[in-house]
Amino acid sequence: MELAEALLRLLGIIGRATGCLLILEDLHDADAESLSVIEYLVDNVRDLSVLLLATSRPQACPALDLARSAAQRRAAELLEPAALTPAEVRSLTAACLDTSPATVPGQVIDRLTHDADGNPFVVEELLAAMISSGALRRVQGSWQLAGVLDANIPNTVVRSVSDRVDRLGGQTRQLLHIAAVLGQRFPLPVLQAVSGLDDRSLLGHLRAATDAQLIVPDTALADWYTFRHALTADALLVEMMPTERSRIAQRTADTMEALHQVLPEGWPQLVAELRITSGQHPAAAVLLADAGRRTLAAGSSRSALALLDRAHQLDPTPEILASLIHALAEGGQLDRALELVNHLTPTAVRQDEANERASLHSRLAYAAIMARQFDDAVSQVESARRILGPDAGPEQMATLDVVEARLIFNLPGDRDERLATANRLARRAAEIAEREALPEVACQAWQLLSSLARSEGYEVADAWLERILSAAEEHNLPAWRIDALMRLGVNEFLRTGTVSRLHQGRRAAQQLGSIVLGLSTEVSLGLPYVMCGDFVAAADVLERCESPTFRMQNLGELQTVQVSQAMLAAHQGQRRNMDDALKRLRDSEGKLSPNKTLVLGMCRAVCALLEEDPGLAAQELDEALAWELANPTVYYLTGRYGLRLLVEVVAGRAGWGAHDEVVEAPTSTLRWNQQFVLFARAILHGRSGRPVEAAEAFEAAVEAAAVFPMAAHLGRRLVAEAAIVDGWGEPAVWLRAAEEYFHTAEVPAVASACRALLRRAGASAVQRRAGRDQIPAELRACGVTVREFEVFELLADHPGNQGIAKRLYISPRTVEKHVASLLAKTGHPDRAALSGFARQLLA
Structure with a gap:
């Protein structure tokens, strides 16, 4: 999701002034992670000056499913290109031959129009076959037929490619078969290891295939090649027997696993595809699941979900299902996660299985708390406790203690008892985590303890956060370091009114390159900007953060944005805008509002005071106190x-x-x-x-x-x-x-x-006349009126009352009154001092 959000922002910046066209070709070959990014772009690109144009074959594939789904929800338009007309075939042919349309032999155009059926790829392939066979030659700068076009020239890509490959020899054909099994793009080390060719032979065959315009070097990666046309690989696959394809796929997969150190990221997904081709579905599922778990750990929940979903379809083992449930919870699909968790067997056999199952329930409980689905959170905590029983390990107990502490803090009940229980559970979790060397669990507990300690003083709260910062640096936990910096920055602002540490946290998030953490630090600046009266900066940062938090379904950050927007309006006395923001907040919060006192005390009460309604302000503040x-x-x-x-x-x-x-x-x-x-x-x-x-x-x-x-x-x-x-x-x-x-x-x-x-x-009282904005702030603060300022301006040149009166068309007596008022308001002892002050201020 972070990659998709970053790409979306980049496209928005590129297209802001003149628009941007992004073309993505051959999506039928795209992997699950790429399709996940593309789906995110499709769903969110509408409000940007960006046109996304993607191509895919009309065959059944995930890309086509994505396109149809997007079209159904009106996020995209699905177009099926019509076949080329004869005139378009002529233009395409001329472009390929680097000549004018009029000079292309008519018989060539007739044959291409007839056999290619308007398919531009087939046009190019058939044209290449004519040239390679010698039937079409360039003579003295013009293209001419050197003989009769063979009536048996195939009208399908399979035969066209097969004929060209046959001319390259058996070893080249075998090499290209291996390459086709690998896919549209293929690495030379794997190709060489599977084929058993030495360097010289391998390069010779590659050169021959390149000269035949079957393959080209991949410009994106060294030692990689790609088929010149996507259908070339398909044509090679079609002519292979299923058993041959399966055998090559299995051998290639074994080789790639042995050579994985020289392969780029994403190789497990390619090996998984090979395992699927060879019928080894469980092995493919393991690879996809492992890739999904690594992707989830890196913070890309949406991409991880696509990989784990496919792994589960191939081999629905309990381990893969558990990982899929975890990814669903992290990706905001909590309802589906809660539904699938019921498909797991009720009890685990081994203790390690029980620990993993309990950890899964704990993660679901935490996600439910963040989504404010407290009944579901209670159910998940009970399931975890039941599975663990009295023999729970320290890691499971500490993790569950932190989750249960957060849950108790949010559920109804006696205030003091809730605080005491939450504090006790968090402290117990922190002690166990420190003793058992569980730094992340310790950070979770210290974070909660910091929030609970605010009532004792923010210095106490900061002490817990400093422990998070120290542990994060010691154990290389960059996300926790940024979280601690951000919370320390918030506390510093609340104590001193300065935002320097908040900016430090934002810079750290930017250096890490995390969209989620960077967005969180941006959101945290909104409220300080409002309180400090920088309403323009507040509006800018909140507007910038609202759409991403909504798109990423980050409910906590979205609600912070919404309450900050309400506060922004309230602190300017704009009740209608405040009410609009609070309505959006209520829609996202549900029944239990964690922002109740902020709404009452920092929004409604302040707005009432700015409306000169102290009675209403007192009511709002009383309700907040209650x-x-x-x-x-x-x-x-x-x-x-x-x-x-x-x-x-x-x-x-x-x-x-x-x-x-x-x-x-x-x-x-x-x-x-x-x-x-x-x-x-x-x-x-x-x-x-x-x-x-x-x-x-x-x-x-x-x-x-x-x-x-x-x-x-x-x-x-x-x-x-x-x-x-x-x-x-x-x-x-x-x-x-x-x-x-x-x-x-x-x-x-x-x-x-x-x-x-x-x-x-x-x-x-201040007279609000036209021209008051021309009065210097220092004089406005003294209560100087527009007419008095006109007199003040003329005093700088030492004219007497008569001269000033004549210039302003007023009586000398009125001038004298204005001078006396100016002396009183500015505190100067006499007219000479006042005149000197006028010259100094107006210089």
């Missing part, structure tokens, strides 16, 4: 430790007791939470008659909020309202800054509220 008190969670930015406290303090429903209870939690120090706690503290100090302490808390809040501009200005707006009532701080300054931000961000409700509060504070 859910969190009843269920374990790994999300701690959803209001309980920050935003809810501020909303309740602003409304007068919370005081120092609620504040002190929140700050006792380690998660209140996360930077997103910390800003709201400090804003709430400032209000409480102000109400307690401590203006100095209130101002200090406010400055600390602004510093904490520096990386979160939307939240910072929302905090300014909320605190300013209380400061006006309690008489402390500089609420007019805060409101002007907040009004400017929300007006520019097109959040009218909050911008309007800021202007109303400015008037309540006795300060001049």
